[in-house]
Amino acid sequence: MNVNLEHYQAKLKDFIAQLRALHIESLEQKWITLSLAAIGLLVAIITLDAFFHGINPPSKVETIDSARLHLSEEFAEDKLGVSVNEKGDVIVRMVAGRYSFFPKHIEVPAETKITFRWVSMDVLHGVHIPMTNMSTMIVPGYVAEITTTFPKPGDYPLLCNEYCGLGHNHMWSNIAVIAKEDWQAPTAKTSQGEAL
Amino acid sequence: MIEQATKKLVLAHLWVAFAAFALACVLGEYQVLERSGFIEALNSAPVYFASVSTHGVLMAFVLTTFGIMGFGYYFAVTSLNQPLWQPKLAWLGFAVALTGVVLAAVPLLLGKASVLYTFYPPIIAHASFYLGATLLVVGSWLWCVIMVVMFAQWKKANPGQPIPLAMFATTANALLWLWTSAGVALEVLFQLLPLALGWIDTIDAGLARTLFAWTLHPIVYFWLLPVYTAFYVLVPKQAGGYLFSDEVARASVIVLVVFALPIGFHHLYMDPEQGQGWKLLHGIGTFVVALPTLVTGFTVIASLEIAGRLRGGQGLFGWILTLPWTNPMILAVILSLLMLIFGGFGGLVNASYAMNAMVHNTAWVSGHFHLIFGGTTIIMYLAMAYYLWPMLTGKPLFSNTMALCQLWAWFIGMVILTTPWHVLGLLGQPRRISTVVYNNFAHIGLETL
Secondary structure (H helix, E strand, O other), rough: OHHHHHHHHHHHHHHHHHHOOOOOOOOHHHHHHHHHHHHHHHHHHHHHHHOOOOOOOOOOOOEHHHHHHOOOOOOOOOOOEEEEEEEOEEEEEEEEOOOOOOOOOEEEEOOOOOEEEEOOOOEEEEOOOOOOEEEEEOOOOEEEEEEEOOOOEEEEEEEOOOEEEEEEEEHEEEEEEEEEHHHOOOOOOOOOOOOO | OOOHHHHHHHHHHHHHHHHHHHHHHHHHHHHHHHHHHOOOOHOOOOOOOHHHHHHHHHHHHHHHHHHHHHHHHHHHHHOOOOOOOOHHHHHHHHHHHHHHHHHHHHHHHHOOOOOOOOOOOOOOOOOOHHHHHHHHHHHHHHHHHHHHHHHHHHHHHHOOOOOOOHHHHHHHHHHHHHHHHHHHHHHHHHHHHHHHHHOHHHHHHHHHHHHHHHHOOOOOOOOHHHHHHHHOOOOHHHHHHOOOOOOOOHHHHHHHHHHHHHHHHHOOOOOOOOHHHHHHHHHHHHHHHHHHHHHHHHHHHHHHHHHHHOOOOOOOOHHHOOOOOOHHHHHHHHHHHHHHHHHHHHHHHHHHHHHHHOOOOOOOHHHHHHHHHHHHHHHHHHHHHHHHHHHHHOOOOOOOHHHHHHHHHHHHHHHHHHHHHHHHHHHOOOOOOOOOOOOOHHHHHHHHO
16 A cells, blocks of 8 residues: 555656656746736636626526426416516516427516526527527426526517527517516416417 | 558548538538528528538538548658558448448438437437447547557657657547547437437436537547647648747647546536536636647747748748748648637637627527637648648649638638628527528617617
């Protein structure tokens, strides 16, 4: 055992000696230092943003049975669309399926934190509202959750941005962002949007 | 030293690689024409997606794998100055991989495997497609074994001597590929093939994506390492100078191989099946792996400057003019580096964790990888082919001017192709669509800005 340890210590020493013997020109050293500094800066920005500003990609590791969505507590037909929970948070529950997003049309308030919960009923989809960070993959078997705020009212397209079959081009719908003061919270327990 | 039989082997690999390239180019032209909307009759989603799938598989898997095997055999026998170990095994690898290509090509061309080159379960292709992909990878593993054995043989015969740089980088690439390809191999063997054959009913799509991401990023370095090898070994000599630093080149290769491996999750930034911590770690790794590329860029440009000054170049930039621009290899390396600067910049945006949300799955990404793969990488494959072909066939190039025109056209074409993609991507146009059926993207951008 001891012999082995010494053997590895010697190997490590040899490795460090070889690393030290690496011949690096001074100009090269300057370039490497500069490169490392640039990389360090970019890494620092994304890390600090992640830890202190909570800027992260959607990463809710939550599973769901995609084959039984219609029977589920949360994603049954009458539970879809915009709702406001008891704490006053705006929650949007959406189902993606070849080749549309359900409900087909929703209205949400501007300048308000909105939590989207996306599920797929068949294959892989992706959803993106152009010019916003409302972007997530919708992987069958998982709930994709993303919270964002739309600063400006308007009609936004909602596009499937992941190949999901030959009708993929046609998988899009839209979302109306309404000025905060004009938006009315839907009354609880009523069906939202059009029927499936 | 390269024996006649080995020349034949290398040529066979390059023939398959460039035949695949030629077909994929034709498909690419069709796709551009279809997307342009100029010819209404061309509009067909089934044909378009079959074409995109074939284009991707041919370019990313066939051209690269056969090209890399061919270049690898050449680098091995010439740099080590020893005959090929087990030529029969090499030919077996070639045959297995080629069989795989044919098995995959049939369903692809028939539209039975329109799952794109990234597979996308739970959409499922004909089983023959997955079987073919597996055989292609298995064939390339035999190449890896031959490279590693030849490395070991040389080390044994030359104790204490540093292995020639070309073989150092090629063996590093073989080891990289053995590890890298394991992810997709696991996905195909345990998920996709059983599903396609009806042995199982469901798979975990999140796991499938994770396994594919294991392969998806390091594979880029598998494609790139032969290019870096050419940068280090062929370019300085062709330019009329010498390599600025052999040791730093080796250090770059090692950093590249080590950090290329744990970064694949940056393809899954927008996925729900992986947690934030892992994504951030892979994000940091992605930035670290930029280091060897920055260092390689420096070493190559420094080597070119040495050559330019040896040829009489004066002043801060005068050495650029004295470089042999009419040598296809030198022209290609200059154009390649130019595209690397812009492609690398876009890559930093993609790598930037949450910032990626704006461009994820948009045309920006197609623009990015056509610039960095189609541009930076493939232009060097073309240059290496121009360099090797006369040597392998014993005949001079049909026309050097034509080769130069081709490289310039490739460069200009890539710039024209990728610039609008980047712009449209920022405006939100998805990639992987055959026609735009919704609003005009410039319009959406202006409305919402």
